[in-house]
Amino acid sequence: MEIGGYTRNILYVDLSTGNIKTEKVSLDLIKKFLGGYGISVRLAYDLIKPGIDPLSPDNPIIIGTGPLTGTPVIGAGKIQAIYKYALNGAIAHGSGGGEFGVKLKWAGYDHLVITGASEKPVYLYISNDEVELKDASHLWGRDTYETSDILYGEHEGSSVITYGMAGEKLVKTTICFMDKCTPIGKGGMAAIMGSKRLKAIVVKGTKGIHIVDPERLKEIMLPIVEACKKDPAREKTIQLGTMAGFEGWVTIAGSTRKNYRETIPVEEAYQLYGPEVYLKTLKIKRIACPNCLVACKDHIQIKEGEFAGLETYVSSIYGRMQNLGARCNVGSINRVVKLIDFCNRTSVCLHNTSALIEWAVDLYKQGILTKEDTGGLELDWNYETTATLLEQIAKNEGLGAILGKGFYGAIKAIGRGCEKYAVHVKGLETLFDARTTRLTVSEFYEVVGPRGGHIGLGGLTFPYLTRDLPTSYFRQWAESWGVPRDAMERIFSPPSKWNVGRLTVWADIRATIESALGIGCTRGRLSKYYEKAPNGGMRTYVEIYKAVTGLDATVDYFIEVGDRICDLVRVLNMREGFDRKDDRFPDVWFKPILRHGKETWLEDYFGNRLTREDCEKLLDDYYDERGWDIKRGVPTKEKLIKNGLEDIAEDLERKGFL
Amino acid sequence: MQRKMLIVDYEKCVGCGFCEMACAIQQGKTVSSTKSMIGLVRFRDVGIIFPMVCQQCLKPLCADSCPTGALSRNEETGAMVVDPDLCIACKMCTVACPLAGIFVDFEVGHAVKCNLCNGDPLCVKVCGYGALTYTTLDEAIIRLKKEAVKKLEETIKKIVF
Numbered sequence: 020m021e022i023g024g025y026t027r028n029i030l031y032v033d034l035s036t037g038n039i040k041t042e043k044v045s046l047d048l049i050k051k052f053l054g055g056y057g058i059s060v061r062l063a064y065d066l067i068k069p070g071i072d073p074l075s076p077d078n079p080i081i082i083g084t085g086p087l088t089g090t091p092v093i094g095a096g097k098i099q100a101i102y103k104y105a106l107n108g109a110i111a112h113g114s115g116g117g118e119f120g121v122k123l124k125w126a127g128y129d130h131l132v133i134t135g136a137s138e139k140p141v142y143l144y145i146s147n148d149e150v151e152l153k154d155a156s157h158l159w160g161r162d163t164y165e166t167s168d169i170l171y172g173e174h175e176g177s178s179v180i181t182y183g184m185a186g187e188k189l190v191k192t193t194i195c196f197m198d199k200c201t202p203i204g205k206g207g208m209a210a211i212m213g214s215k216r217l218k219a220i221v222v223k224g225t226k227g228i229h230i231v232d233p234e235r236l237k238e239i240m241l242p243i244v245e246a247c248k249k250d251p252a253r254e255k256t257i258q259l260g261t262m263a264g265f266e267g268w269v270t271i272a273g274s275t276r277k278n279y280r281e282t283i284p285v286e287e288a289y290q291l292y293g294p295e296v297y298l299k300t301l302k303i304k305r306i307a308c309p310n311c312l313v314a315c316k317d318h319i320q321i322k323e324g325e326f327a328g329l330e331t332y333v334s335s336i337y338g339r340m341q342n343l344g345a346r347c348n349v350g351s352i353n354r355v356v357k358l359i360d361f362c363n364r365t366s367v368c369l370h371n372t373s374a375l376i377e378w379a380v381d382l383y384k385q386g387i388l389t390k391e392d393t394g395g396l397e398l399d400w401n402y403e404t405t406a407t408l409l410e411q412i413a414k415n416e417g418l419g420a421i422l423g424k425g426f427y428g429a430i431k432a433i434g435r436g437c438e439k440y441a442v443h444v445k446g447l448e449t450l451f452d453a454r455t456t457r458l459t460v461s462e463f464y465e466v467v468g469p470r471g472g473h474i475g476l477g478g479l480t481f482p483y484l485t486r487d488l489p490t491s492y493f494r495q496w497a498e499s500w501g502v503p504r505d506a507m508e509r510i511f512s513p514p515s516k517w518n519v520g521r522l523t524v525w526a527d528i529r530a531t532i533e534s535a536l537g538i539g540c541t542r543g544r545l546s547k548y549y550e551k552a553p554n555g556g557m558r559t560y561v562e563i564y565k566a567v568t569g570l571d572a573t574v575d576y577f578i579e580v581g582d583r584i585c586d587l588v589r590v591l592n593m594r595e596g597f598d599r600k601d602d603r604f605p606d607v608w609f610k611p612i613l614r615h616g617k618e619t620w621l622e623d624y625f626g627n628r629l630t631r632e633d634c635e636k637l638l639d640d641y642y643d644e645r646g647w648d649i650k651r652g653v654p655t656k657e658k659l660i661k662n663g664l665e666d667i668a669e670d671l672e673r674k675g676f677l
Numbered sequence: 678m679q680r681k682m683l684i685v686d687y688e689k690c691v692g693c694g695f696c697e698m699a700c701a702i703q704q705g706k707t708v709s710s711t712k713s714m715i716g717l718v719r720f721r722d723v724g725i726i727f728p729m730v731c732q733q734c735l736k737p738l739c740a741d742s743c744p745t746g747a748l749s750r751n752e753e754t755g756a757m758v759v760d761p762d763l764c765i766a767c768k769m770c771t772v773a774c775p776l777a778g779i780f781v782d783f784e785v786g787h788a789v790k791c792n793l794c795n796g797d798p799l800c801v802k803v804c805g806y807g808a809l810t811y812t813t814l815d816e817a818i819i820r821l822k823k824e825a826v827k828k829l830e831e832t833i834k835k836i837v838f
Contacts, residue, residue: 023706090708091698091803118694125709171721198721227709233702237799244695244803257806304724307693312805314691318724332724 023231024086024568025054029062030128030150032143034215035076035135039150044129049570051663053577055085056099056112056476056534057584059130063101063110064587064667066132069594073105073207074189074214076136082123085537086568089124089228089309092240093247094538094545096120096309103595104206104470105191106371106425107446110591111470113194115203116308116540119178119222124537126224133217142181142219144174147226155218160184162364163196164332170221181219182209182366188415189213190423192371196363200306200316200332205470206447207425209366231569239562247312247548260305261315262294265337267484269293273455273614274345277400278381279442281613282455283345292340296352300324306332313544325353331360338450342373348400358409365413367423370473374448375422375429376408378441387435393418442605445471445597449605454612454621457486458629458637463523467602467641469592476530481543486624493517499550500529501557501574509644516625520640528581529557535584536560583662586654589647590667594676599642599652604634679813680755683791683798685728690808692717692726696800703799704789712782714791715800715809728808730800731778731791733757739790742773747788754796761787 027044044058052058059081071077081101088095098120100113123131126147133143140155158166162183170179182195186209193209194202204211212218230236247253255263268274269289273282289295297303302322307314320330333339333356343355362369382388383398390396394417398404411419421432427446430438442449444465449472453462459482464475481496482488490511497507502525510521529546533539538560539546552559561572609631611618621629629637642649646658656677659668671677694710694717701712710716715730737757740748747763748770750756759779764787770779771788779790791798793811801811812820 089698091695091702093695095698121694168722225709225711227701227707227712230702230706230708233706236702237699241802244805248805253805305691306724306726307691307806309693310695310698310803311693314693314806330724 021229021231021569023229024090024564025049026124026127026129026228028128029130029132030145031132031134032150032152033135034133034137034141034152034217037152039152041128051580052584053086053532053535053580054129055083055088055097055537056101056531057580058535059083059099059101060584060587060591062130062132063591066134067103067110067591071103073103073108074210076134076215078103078211078214080133080208080211080215082131082133083537084120084124084129085535086129087563088537089121090230090567091236091310092538092563092567093243093310093312093548094308094540096311097534097537097539098123098203099476099534100204100208102206102208102211105189105210106206107427107471108595109206109445109469109471109597110588110595111206111468112476112534113204113206113208114476114534115180115197115201116311117178117197117201117203118309119180119197119220120537121309122178122222122224124224125227126222127226131220133215133220136215137217140216140218142170142221143217144221146174146177146223155216158218159187163366164199164364166219167196167199170219174221174223177221177223179219179221182212183364183413185365185367185413185415185423186210186213187218188413190367190412190415191425191428192368192375192412192423193366194368194371195366199363200318200334201308202334202368205368205371205473207368230567232566235566236563239559239566243548243552243559244312246551256313257305259294259297260303260317261313261335261337262297264484265292265294265340268337268341271456271484271486272451274341275452275455275612276345276348276377278377278440279452279607279612282615285615288340288345291350292344292352292355297336300352301356308540311540311545312548313540315540315544319356321353321356325351326357327353329357329360331356331363333359333363339369342370343405346373346377346400347402347405349402349405354402358406361406361409361413365409367409367413370450371425371448372409372412372422373405374442375412375426376405378426379408379418379422380404381440382433382437385440387437387440388418388433392433439606442607443472444603444605445601447471447473450474452612453604453608454619455614456484457622457624457626458519458634459624460519460523460526463519463637463641464527466604467523467638468527469588469597476527476534481526482624483543490515490517493522496550497522497525499555499557500525501555501578503575503578506644518637518640519623520637521644523641524585524644527585528578531584531588532557532560532577532581535580536564579662583664585645586647586659586662587664587667589645589654590659590664590671590676593653594671599638599650602638602652604631608634679815681796681811681813682733682755682817683730683793683801684810684812684817685730686808686810687725687727688808689806690717690726690728691806692719693805695803695805696728696809699799699803700791703794714789716777729777731757731774732776733791733793738773738775739770739779742769744769751792751795754793756793756795757790758792759788759790761785764788
């Protein structure tokens, strides 16, 4: 049978023994989990033993490309890495959309599984059938950019995932970088690779991938590209990149500061960090992930003023403006860029640490942290504090050594009631504040998602930065993404409104399918182009899948697989002890925030105030929509069996998890 | 009717590589950069990305260097095309071409190059950034002049204000 899209190879690399082998993916596994993220999650069930130490050789890194990765489909460069987070012990994903996935696929592998730990620093080199662990002693101690450049020099045309010294020092608030500008590996993947003394993964691939029906694929793709090019907002997207979203962040979302007490004044935000300053101060060359129509990455250089001449790379720059600009109040776009460069080079996760620093300053102001804790340093929301603490975090010393453990570790180390001021879900900072944006899917998913706070799988940023879209918009969304009729009735009840708990389930299923197919954007920016396709988003995915792979598929089948993967992800985390008690809305969401100077409370999308009890009811709805046990917030045995996971249900029952 | 040409504006290229992958499926059923007639050259250390593709030279060195006369111009599209029956895969054309716009595909056994998709290039259709355009000389000149004026305007603003 002619099958396209899949190479059907899993590459296993054991760093402890140096063993390298490939295994075939069975058609059964493909049918059940589709590929990419889906198959990786199934592999994780066997490979990640419950209760392991994330920084031990036992923690595998499972990287998955999907059947559409490396094919001429919009956004077909997506990979997901799965591992146990060093930061909070959750089992979740790190996403990246650069060239790495395409090259891995073209080298002949759907999945890459790295286990064990090496004694000496090594890097993994993959070039088609040539797979080798090479000495990395010349790279150890070097930063992300230096390491990448050396490896490009040694291996022409390669794609590189690596990290800087903070990962080597096993700092938990770290992240890896793909080809200098794509962050991948939330929750401390750099520390996990550091613990394995695996400095980098280098991949070259020239075998390519087979496509069953290229003509049909063209027929489906071209109208979507055409529509995107005709979009009236196209010019703005090309000119500003992600800074086109700046307005939404500061006016609608309202970038928070002073540890979630207020939003940054709009005028101040524009003046210091806005699109005009961005265009004026920085020399910009935009960079895109494979086949992406957004190009969210920038190669930037400071043209004038402080740090003039500094050159660096950045992904989604407007988000960095929010974190370093608003949260840490560093004072200028030049300083934001300086700190972005520092974080990228050392591989300190900018999102994790800016939230932790914001919190530490608050603790200092509350008198919980004193000069004794800070080594004599006066803490404030400013550039000096931020730069100093980032450096300490990267070096794993002083107060930085405590903050670098993440919220869970730092709360334990500091004590003294500091948790009262910590805003996080499952130990990860929240990126969206539900009080400023209202409780939409983005914020709800921060509470229920496996990784904890921050952005969800496939950018569950929906409805992104809006406060007043009509219900008809959400109905069209649901129709486009194949939400079944019975679910529609539950979501839109009463018909004039939508239930955020229930809608989140379907947004997650949509993102999960994209991740299994190996397409999409980490921030969900590409889905809108598919969403508007004449046949609707999900049917378009199905048609693309059929043209590429030659395998049969339907919308119902995709939804079934998506739901199955979601259940299994929850099961992985249930085994680690996560359940309803961890899906906790941050306390601060039930206090007022000063949004553009006005006291604002948590509201639903329709402007009705929400209490914790209301939110708990929405949580009931979420679990109910999932078909899970509402009390525990985990899949029931019946649901797993219904979803074709009999073997898993049996195993869980035998081990006392169900 | 004026003949159209494929124009590359590397400053607008963001390196998404959609052109490369799309081109590959115009040639067959395998997607790979080695099957693509257009190729992105990345200088990662300095951050420059350059889409390289045959420019259909008016005085084509590929044809001059070909000992069997396998390269000729398609008068309708203006593209230089390879006759697979005449090509002996000696690779002289690949040496002669100043733009690396032609190479030998060992799997098919002859030289391959961009044929402008017979006058309807797919790479241009999938480029979302205006880095690739397929246009007549007239239109190209007008566009270039417009862009030059815009740059001048910026310069004048700097001087006057």
